[in-house]
Amino acid sequence: MANHTIAAPLYVPYLDKKGILSWLLSTDHKRIGIMYLISISTFFLIAGISALLMRLELIAPGKTIVDAHQYNVLFTFHGTVMVFFFIVPGLAASFGNFLIPLMIGAPDVAFPKLNLGSYWLYLLATILLLIALLKPADTGWTFYTPYSIKSGTDVILLTTGIFVMGFSSILTGLNFIVTIHKLRAPGMTWHRLNLFVWASYATAILQLLATPVVGITLLLLIMERVFGIGFFDPSKGGDPILFQNFFWFYSHPAVYIMIIPAFGVISEILPVFARKPIFGYKAMAYSLLAIALISFLVWAHHMFVSGISEVAATIFSFLTFLVAIPTAIKVFNWTATLYKGSIQLHSAMLYALSLVFLFTIGGLTGVFLGALAVDVHLHDTYFVVAHMHYVMIGGTVMGFFGGLHFWFPKMFGKMLNEKVAKVAWAFVFIGFNVTFFPQFILGTLGMPRRYADYPPQFHSLHELSTIGSWILGIGIFIMTVNLLRGLTNGEKAPDNPYNSVSLEWQVPSPPPHENFEKIPVVTDFPYVYGKKNSQED
Amino acid sequence: MGEIVIEDTHSHAHHIDPKVEYSMSKFGMWLFLGTEILLFGGLFAAYAIYRAKYATMFHEQHKELDVTLGAINTVILIFSSLTMAVGVTAIQKGKRNLLTLMLLITIICGIAFGVNKYFEYGHKFEHHISPSTSIFFALYFMMTGLHMIHVFAGIAILTVLLVLNLKGKFSAKYNTPIEVGGLYWHLVDLIWIYLFPLLYLIS
Numbered sequence: 001m002a003n004h005t006i007a008a009p010l011y012v013p014y015l016d017k018k019g020i021l022s023w024l025l026s027t028d029h030k031r032i033g034i035m036y037l038i039s040i041s042t043f044f045l046i047a048g049i050s051a052l053l054m055r056l057e058l059i060a061p062g063k064t065i066v067d068a069h070q071y072n073v074l075f076t077f078h079g080t081v082m083v084f085f086f087i088v089p090g091l092a093a094s095f096g097n098f099l100i101p102l103m104i105g106a107p108d109v110a111f112p113k114l115n116l117g118s119y120w121l122y123l124l125a126t127i128l129l130l131i132a133l134l135k136p137a138d139t140g141w142t143f144y145t146p147y148s149i150k151s152g153t154d155v156i157l158l159t160t161g162i163f164v165m166g167f168s169s170i171l172t173g174l175n176f177i178v179t180i181h182k183l184r185a186p187g188m189t190w191h192r193l194n195l196f197v198w199a200s201y202a203t204a205i206l207q208l209l210a211t212p213v214v215g216i217t218l219l220l221l222i223m224e225r226v227f228g229i230g231f232f233d234p235s236k237g238g239d240p241i242l243f244q245n246f247f248w249f250y251s252h253p254a255v256y257i258m259i260i261p262a263f264g265v266i267s268e269i270l271p272v273f274a275r276k277p278i279f280g281y282k283a284m285a286y287s288l289l290a291i292a293l294i295s296f297l298v299w300a301h302h303m304f305v306s307g308i309s310e311v312a313a314t315i316f317s318f319l320t321f322l323v324a325i326p327t328a329i330k331v332f333n334w335t336a337t338l339y340k341g342s343i344q345l346h347s348a349m350l351y352a353l354s355l356v357f358l359f360t361i362g363g364l365t366g367v368f369l370g371a372l373a374v375d376v377h378l379h380d381t382y383f384v385v386a387h388m389h390y391v392m393i394g395g396t397v398m399g400f401f402g403g404l405h406f407w408f409p410k411m412f413g414k415m416l417n418e419k420v421a422k423v424a425w426a427f428v429f430i431g432f433n434v435t436f437f438p439q440f441i442l443g444t445l446g447m448p449r450r451y452a453d454y455p456p457q458f459h460s461l462h463e464l465s466t467i468g469s470w471i472l473g474i475g476i477f478i479m480t481v482n483l484l485r486g487l488t489n490g491e492k493a494p495d496n497p498y499n500s501v502s503l504e505w506q507v508p509s510p511p512p513h514e515n516f517e518k519i520p521v522v523t524d525f526p527y528v529y530g531k532k533n534s535q536e537d
Numbered sequence: 538m539g540e541i542v543i544e545d546t547h548s549h550a551h552h553i554d555p556k557v558e559y560s561m562s563k564f565g566m567w568l569f570l571g572t573e574i575l576l577f578g579g580l581f582a583a584y585a586i587y588r589a590k591y592a593t594m595f596h597e598q599h600k601e602l603d604v605t606l607g608a609i610n611t612v613i614l615i616f617s618s619l620t621m622a623v624g625v626t627a628i629q630k631g632k633r634n635l636l637t638l639m640l641l642i643t644i645i646c647g648i649a650f651g652v653n654k655y656f657e658y659g660h661k662f663e664h665h666i667s668p669s670t671s672i673f674f675a676l677y678f679m680m681t682g683l684h685m686i687h688v689f690a691g692i693a694i695l696t697v698l699l700v701l702n703l704k705g706k707f708s709a710k711y712n713t714p715i716e717v718g719g720l721y722w723h724l725v726d727l728i729w730i731y732l733f734p735l736l737y738l739i740s
Contacts, residue, residue, distance in 0.1 A: 107553075110565065174572070177568060178561050181564060182557055183553075183561075213576075216578075220579075220679070223675075228669040229679065230672060230675055
């Protein structure tokens with residue numbers, strides 16, 4: 001920053017200090033972002049392997065490699081690690097930490113030490129959770145009562161871990177909200193913010209409002225196991241449905257905590273590689289807030305067959321349809337951004353386009369499931385599994401991969417091998433669809449989820465799905481190797497390889513510790529492509 | 538968590554304008570208080586549901602609670618809020634010693650509240666009343682127990698502030714942590730002001 005007395009300040013990249021402690025004790029938002037990135041990627045790969053094992057078990061009817069109990073352990077591991085270690089902290093904590101200060105023109109987040117504290121809490125939580133999961137645990141990631149009260153596994157440790165994880169999530173959200181409100185550079189008005197910043201803001205609001213409720217729910221579950229308080233136990237006058245209400249009051253908004261940052265990521269990628277301003281900027285920003293708001297009003301659509309009243313179910317069904325409006329605005333505007341653009345199929349762009357395509361399938365099947373009558377048929381079948389993975393992999397993970405390829409040069413100062421990246425993308429895209437599309441059909445045919453076995457008539461579709469999982473696995477393997485090779489052998493990256501006009505590309509790659517030599521004065525919008533003021537055209 | 542927030546107001550690593558730092562700390566604490574209210578919100582929701590369902594049970598069982606002790610504790614906490622507020626005003630005028638006194642009184646009030654609660658809980662256990670006795674007592678122990686944890690956290694924060702004040706860290710110019718810590722303490726009081734009538738004064 002401007003405290004240098006020398007005329008030409010020395011440029012020291014933030015990556016320069018070496019040693020594990022220089023990372024674990026760093027309050028630099030960029031380093032914290034990278035630590036989250038490494039952590040979530042590691043857990044993504046581990047939980048992905050457990051998914052491959054589950055698919056392998058399901059390749060044929062009867063026992064293949066694991067028995068029913070081991071299968072329950074595997075899917076609890078897969079679900080819990082993917083949800084709480086990878087996708088909830090996910091893009092918000094990794095890209096959010098790295099990018100928000102760079103995009104708004106700030107030297108760091110509002111509370112750098114608190115930010116590091118959040119990461120430590122995250123690490124602590126992963127340790128607690130891993131111990132609980134490997135002991136092992138078999139409740140699934142939803143911990144529904146009464147099973148979670150009766151289960152012989154260590155539910156207390158598991159829920160304690162998630163409680164700590166929630167604390168970390170709340171503090172990160174709080175930090176981002178304060179940062180975005182108070183540390184924007186001069187001239188950086190709300191309507192000049194990058195859409196990724198808007199997405200992080202909407203996510204942070206959800207983290208702040210929803211997470212405390214799951215915190216108290218898990219605390220009640222612990223008390224139920226320790227003292228037998230009977231809140232969720234009908235024999236003591238309690239109500240197991242109350243647990244589900246509490247749980248989904250958090251966990252439905254949490255679904256948007258998982259996906260909204262990915263919306264933000266591709267809203268950055270599409271304009272750069274279409275060389276066009278994002279279409280309908282304000283609609284894009286406010287639709288994110290609208291999704292966040294509506295997400296609090298739809299939780300009971302997870303409980304249509306749990307025994308809630310028909311009136312309540314009908315109301316929640318209609319409220320659920322409302323989610324389709326802001327999400328459709330986003331898909332429409334992304335498509336309109338591409339219209340007549342000079343499209344360049346960079347690997348990041350391929351992932352962004354995949355998100356638009358796959359999320360649309362995931363989103364529309366969500367409308368089917370939100371429809372009360374249809375849901376009674378499809379509830380707890382593979383249709384739900386397919387829908388959920390089309391949203392979470394087709395949406396969030398595609399956004400995650402896209403963001404990784406897009407910002408890799410900025411984060412590490414190295415370029416990736418584009419050809420290999422595109423090959424990996426092709427495997428990922430094909431493998432994903434071969435894995436999960438058959439599951440829509442399986443679901444409509446009545447294949448229930450969470451079972452280790454199935455009747456022979458489902459064999460061929462299950463087999464296809466398992467083969468797809470291998471293609472997907474190969475794709476992710478190639479991508480991982482390419483990313484690691486990029487780190488060690490990548491060519492030196494220029495400061496702005498894509499000629500982006502967004503603020504984070506105007507600093508050196510990798511950025512210096514304090515981000516900006518001088519806090520910049522912002523005069524324009526981050527997507528001014530094709531206008532006379534932009535750097536090209 | 539208050540402690541971490543408070544420490545951060547000290548960090549000048551990036552040379553952020555003290556006015557901005559002040560407004561960030563206050564804003565951050567208000568957001569944090571919002572999450573605290575949502576944490577208790579789950580319990581208040583459960584209270585509303587079960588009281589509507591078991592109105593008679595709530596009415597009968599609340600008679601087991603000691604209204605006098607509860608009322609004394611209410612007075613203690615409201616008084617401690619006053620001393621905290623006086624302390625904040627004192628340091629804004631640069632009166633460091635008055636702040637020390639006020640923080641001490643506030644901490645003592647918090648401890649007195651805890652001692653009272655200890656006897657209340659002990660009395661319940663003697664009569665074989667525990668969280669598993671009924672939904673009402675489950676709520677009673679959960680709500681007051683979670684509140685008690687917050688009282689302890691508040692005492693810890695105030696103690697840190699007291700030590701820092703004795704070291705002369707605060708002045709009329711710089712007193713953000715005192716104000717932010719005070720906000721937290723007021724929230725602890727405020728929650729109790731709701732808990733007392735909801736649990737002790739059911740009619």
